[in-house]
Each structure stands twice: as structure tokens, then as C-alpha cells.
Amino acid sequence: MKSNQHATNGTRGIKRIDLAYVELASSENARDINRDIVLEIIRSQQPVARADLARSSGLQPSTISAIVEQLIAEKWVAEGAMARRPRGRPSTLLSLNDAMVILVADVRPNQAIVALVDLNGRFLAREAVPLVSEPARSVTKIVHSMESMRAAHSDRSFEGIGISMPGRVDPETQRLLLAPNLKWSDYDIKGAIEEQMQLQVELANAANACLLSELWSGRLDGIRNAVLITVSEGIGGAILANGQIITSRSGLAGEFGHSPIDPTGPVCGCGQRGCWEVFASSTAALRYYAELAPNGRATNIHELLRLTEEGDETAIAAVTRQATQLGRGLRLVTASLSPEVVLITGDLTTSWARFGPIIQKEMAATMLAGVPPELGITKDGELSRLRGAAAVVLQRHSGYHTSTHLAASGKRSRRNAPASQ
Ligand SMILES: [Zn+2]
Numbered sequence: 001m002k003s004n005q006h007a008t009n010g011t012r013g014i015k016r017i018d019l020a021y022v023e024l025a026s027s028e029n030a031r032d033i034n035r036d037i038v039l040e041i042i043r044s045q046q047p048v049a050r051a052d053l054a055r056s057s058g059l060q061p062s063t064i065s066a067i068v069e070q071l072i073a074e075k076w077v078a079e080g081a082m083a084r085r086p087r088g089r090p091s092t093l094l095s096l097n098d099a100m101v102i103l104v105a106d107v108r109p110n111q112a113i114v115a116l117v118d119l120n121g122r123f124l125a126r127e128a129v130p131l132v133s134e135p136a137r138s139v140t141k142i143v144h145s146m147e148s149m150r151a152a153h154s155d156r157s158f159e160g161i162g163i164s165m166p167g168r169v170d171p172e173t174q175r176l177l178l179a180p181n182l183k184w185s186d187y188d189i190k191g192a193i194e195e196q197m198q199l200q201v202e203l204a205n206a207a208n209a210c211l212l213s214e215l216w217s218g219r220l221d222g223i224r225n226a227v228l229i230t231v232s233e234g235i236g237g238a239i240l241a242n243g244q245i246i247t248s249r250s251g252l253a254g255e256f257g258h259s260p261i262d263p264t265g266p267v268c269g270c271g272q273r274g275c276w277e278v279f280a281s282s283t284a285a286l287r288y289y290a291e292l293a294p295n296g297r298a299t300n301i302h303e304l305l306r307l308t309e310e311g312d313e314t315a316i317a318a319v320t321r322q323a324t325q326l327g328r329g330l331r332l333v334t335a336s337l338s339p340e341v342v343l344i345t346g347d348l349t350t351s352w353a354r355f356g357p358i359i360q361k362e363m364a365a366t367m368l369a370g371v372p373p374e375l376g377i378t379k380d381g382e383l384s385r386l387r388g389a390a391a392v393v394l395q396r397h398s399g400y401h402t403s404t405h406l407a408a409s410g411k412r413s414r415r416n417a418p419a420s421q
Pocket residue numbers: 257258259268269270271272275
């Protein structure tokens with residue numbers, strides 16, 4: 001991420017600098033901040049007139065004009081209808097440019113979901129692509145899917161490609177550093193896709209992509225400390241601390257899934273024994289089920305969760321064990337980061353009414369002190385990784401620092417509070 005050291009209040013026009021992250025002011029920083037503020041107000045208030053941008057941001061009309069002209073020239077923003085105003089001349093309304101689109105993919109160990117998203121997060125196309133163990137062949141399949149989407153929407157302007165990965169991506173080299181559940185070590189995914197598609201590719205960790213998507217949707221408005229946990233083949237984590245997404249050295253922060261829980265436990269994909277994810281992932285739930293019902297019907301997590309919905313006692317017992325381990329392991333999160341909100345995303349959330357309370361109870365029982373964080377789930381599960389991958393492209397290409405603005409926007413509306421169901 002280019003620079004997200006600035007905590008600013010985008011919607012109120014008051015620049016609130018977080019002293020923990022303040023850096024020496026330069027005119028370039030000021031320009032970036034103003035541009036971010038303008039883009040965020042357009043995004044949240046669109047369609048919006050220039051005069052209202054000036055009022056909302058507190059910036060001079062001449063500054064607004066210059067920034068808007070630049071955003072239009074770069075195709076981030078489009079002019080729309082003329083609006084009559086109570087006072088003054090009619091003015092042209094500004095919106096994010098729907099014609100600009102981003103290709104995205106959510107890569108999992110067995111399949112990728114490839115999609116086309118516009119700047120407002122709307123999906124224009126979506127397709128599941130089965131993957132194979134060999135990375136080059138898998139990437140070719142992803143590229144074929146992207147090429148057909150590009151051909152079908154040739155009237156659009158393609159800004160780039162965002163890919164959510166089940167692993168950690170080195171922020172400097174954009175190479176996969178760690179992906180225990182995806183055996184693609186040392187393969188240059190970014191380079192291979194860029195060469196074939198001739199578009200810039202941004203790779204992002206799946207949990208960070210989901211967290212960015214939640215910030216993007218406004219769901220974490222006013223929240224400065226949150227942790228998002230992805231529960232699928234493994235367990236991933238993303239951290240919002242003091243209003244910043246924390247990736248830290250080599251982009252490796254948030255790997256709670258590989259914290260050791262039991263040194264005598266099963267071997268994990270990372271090579272160690274007894275990591276949290278071998279007890280609390282979807283893979284763990286399937287293992288519990290196989291132990292309880294050696295000839296059971298469920299062969300994947302979706303079938304297992306469906307059986308729990310049908311009231312299958314063995315399936316419920318297996319997923320209850322997983323949920324219990326998930327809740328207990330959240331002590332790693334609450335004790336180390338003390339977040340206001342913990343968001344869970346992934347397979348288990350489809351049966352949240354049954355298993356959410358188990359996780360909540362275990363997490364509450366293991367608090368060191370104080371009240372437990374609010375526990376919720378991401379609203380659109382699978383889609384949030386895709387939206388997050390698009391947000392990563394938007395953030396890196398526009399210089400737009402989503403997390404900072406949305407996380408720092410001071411107020412928290414009830415409407416946007418994470419749902420407990
Ligand atoms: Zn591990």
C-alpha cells in the first residue's frame with residue numbers, strides 16, 4: 001500500500017492526524033490526502049455536485065476543481081446529469097465512473113472464482129474455475145476465464161486485476177511467501193497473469209482483502225480496532241489497529257491460524273504440530289466428522305453444514321467441536337489486540353444461527369478482562385474476497401487509502417453496526 005499513514009476524517013472535512021502515524025508533512029502528502037477525501041466523498045455521496053464537495057470537505061472550490069479534473073482525466077470519476085440547485089447555477093453531478101472495471105479472482109486450493117467488478121462493487125460477471133495442483137495450468141485456466149469476460153465487456157475500461165490469495169504476499173516482491181494450503185511455492189503468479197493479460201496485477205491476502213471490503217462497505221465506520229478471521233481450508237486473519245490495516249514485516253501479520261494450541265496435535269500444512277487451524281478450520285470439522293462417522297455422507301464442508309441444517313446429530317457434533325475450538329482460540333486475538341469487533345468470514349457462517357452463539361460463548365469465557373468484542377460475520381461471505389481484491393486495485397492505482405478514511409470517520413451508525421446474526 002502506497003502510504004496509509006494519514007488518519008483523516010473524509011466525510012467531515014476535518015483532517016484528524018493520528019499521532020502514532022504522523023509523518024513530516026509534504027505538499028505531496030497534502031495532495032494525496034485531499035484527493036483521497038474528494039474520492040471518498042464522491043463514493044459515499046454520489047451523485048454529488050462540486051459545490052457540495054467543497055462544503056463537505058472544507059477544501060477551496062479551486063482545489064476541488066483541480067482534483068476533480070484530474071480524477072475525470074484518469075477515468076475514476078464521471079460527470080452525469082445537471083442538477084438544479086436551490087441557489088446558484090445548475091451544476092453537473094459527479095459519480096464514480098461505472099465504465100471502469102476490475103477483473104478479480106479469489107484463489108482457493110481447489111478452485112478460483114473469477115469475476116468482473118465495477119468501481120461501485122457491482123458484479124458484471126462471475127464464474128467458478130476448477131484448479132489443478134500445477135500452478136501454471138491453473139493460472140492458464142484463470143486467464144482464459146478473464147479473457148472471455150474482457151471480450152464480453154469490451155466497451156468497458158479495464159483498470160487492472162486483483163487477486164485474493166489464501167496466503168501471505170510479500171508487499172515488496174508481490175511473491176507468495178506462505179500458502180500452506182496451496183502448493184504453489186515459488187511460482188510467479190503475478191508475472192504470469194500480467195504477461196498473458198497485459199494488465200497490472202495486485203495480489204492480496206484473502207483476510208486482508210475481506211477486511212478492506214468491510215471497510216469499503218462502510219460496515220466498520222467508526223471502528224478503529226477490529227480483527228477479521230477467515231475460516232475455510234485453513235484459518236487466516238487480518239488486523240485493523242488504531243485505524244490502520246496492519247500487515248507488518250513481509251506482510252505476515254495476522255497468521256493466528258498457525259499459533260500453536262497443542263504441541264501433540266495433528267501436523268499442520270505449515271509443518272508444525274497442533275496449530276489453531278488444525279483444530280478450528282473447515283478441514284478440522286471434516287476430520288471430526290470422519291472420526292465420529294467413518295462412513296458418513298459428507299465429503300466436503302458444504303455437505304457437512306447442510307447435514308447440520310437437516311438436524312444430523314453427528315454433523316452437529318463435529319461442527320460444534322470446530323466452533324468451540326474457534327471460540328477458544330479467539331483468546332489469541334482478544335489477548336493480543338483487544339479489538340472492538342471480531343468478524344468471522346467463511347464456510348461456517350452459513351450456519352451462524354446455530355454455531356455463532358457457541359463461538360461467542362467460548363470467546364466470552366476466555367476474556368482476560370473487560371467485555372468481549374462484538375462478534376459478527378461478513379455480510380456477503382464469498383463476495384467479500386472478490387470485492388476486497390477490487391478494492392486493493394482501486395487503492396493501489398488511485399493512491400486512495402480506503403482503510404484510513406473509513407476507519408477514522410469518527411462516528412458509528414447503528415445501521416452499519418456488524419450484525420450479530
Ligand atoms: Zn500451522
